[in-house]
Amino acid sequence: MNARVPRYHRIAETLREKIRDGELRAGARLDNQRQLAKSFGVTLMTLRQALAVLEREDLIVRRHGLGTFVAAPSIDYDILQLRRFAGDLLALGEQVATRVLGTRFVVPDRRVALALAAPEGARVFVLERLRLVDGHPMSLQRSYLPRQLGEEIARADLETTPLGDALEFKLGIVIARAHETVSAVRLGRREARELGCSAGVAAFESERISSDAGGRPVVFDRVFIPGDRFRITRELHYPLEGATS
Amino acid sequence: MNARVPRYHRIAETLREKIRDGELRAGARLDNQRQLAKSFGVTLMTLRQALAVLEREDLIVRRHGLGTFVAAPSIDYDILQLRRFAGDLLALGEQVATRVLGTRFVVPDRRVALALAAPEGARVFVLERLRLVDGHPMSLQRSYLPRQLGEEIARADLETTPLGDALEFKLGIVIARAHETVSAVRLGRREARELGCSAGVAAFESERISSDAGGRPVVFDRVFIPGDRFRITRELHYPLEGATS
């Protein structure tokens, strides 16, 4: 009757079906954009518009320099039960141990600096810990704190005192809110070595900004957990309310 | 240092500032895209990318054939306190009166038919009411009910009995859930006449589907309220839980 449906919508629909039907699995890499444009018989710009549609639907993820990937399915559902991914997610009845790898002062990357509102070039405190489940390395956690807080907290026995407790009982700081982002990454060399697996394997990366009641950022946590991939953000409110199904 | 910031980001930022500083007010129409592209010295495609950014941020609204408009500010915040927009939003301590304009059986439009699961071409019951605040017309509400329910309810004294009460005490039907969509429209002639304003003025239109505990759709409400513009949907659960800030 009428071909009034935009071309890029049709392309998006085609790809959507391939993803739905399993022809393209979660995590799979699509052909590169120029190739796709060619095979659909459209311009790069048009193809990119189709990809933009799918990206807004969280069906694909585009990574500069790497490629376009099929995203993980419907995270929203799982995330409701996620609670605090970073730390105490691991308290599932297993034998959980924490090994402090060390503390340092470093110049943070942009994300950390932004989260902690640290001035350009200023150093921040880092606490690096390894979580072991059943004696096996499970996650690598780097906790960044503003310099001054770090200097105070560094004197605590972090080997036996959880960071949250040290903040609360030593400095009187209580975490009131957190914003967490979980994404999928490939492990770098250092992270892989600490976790006892090979570099480049897929892993969760959780970035969490915890703030006190006044909204002041207190801790930036970055956690790596070897595993599958997905990406989601969500707000947490303490004390955690009952899981709303 | 480096102009590595994409051009369309700079354009978006410029427009963002104009909106923030009030140079462009909510509801104002921007220059047309070709004009904007020309004045920014970029291609139409590039300008459109800037607009796409702002649209995703809900700062502007683009309407095919009409123009690009500054969106209303931060609706998400207000909607939390919206409760039942359709009816009892008006119970704010003002003098609220209800005038029944009439009842009819009509062939519903597609949206109503779909919501009430009415067969093609079947008639449904309509109750039309005017809400007056302080003697001044505030909103026009059309409540659609399935034919059979309508025939029962038509015998009630709707001038003095709220529709919800009539449903509950006369038919034993209790509303358990509702799904509400609020959008911005321009008033048609009839609606404008009833509301005592001129046709074409901007108004809220709220469409609400109320269902009983069994999930059966009971009432479709469509409410017009002259005012500003926005669009949002949200789920309501009865009994309404306390407002989570």
Next chain:
DNA sequence: GGTTCGAAGAGTTCTAGAACACGTGCATCC
């Protein structure tokens, strides 16, 4: 008074490239 039709204005889709920027991996160098 209502209806129909068409022109004008505005957003949308699309082409065919060219140049740029980012991540990775490998080779090289200390």
Next chain:
DNA sequence: GGATGCACGTGTTCTAGAACTCTTCGAACC
């Protein structure tokens, strides 16, 4: 062993148009 640098593959930004569709509004027509 670790740092540096470069090439390659891939996504991103941008140009300069042309053609299409949607909405409104007024004029002409019942």
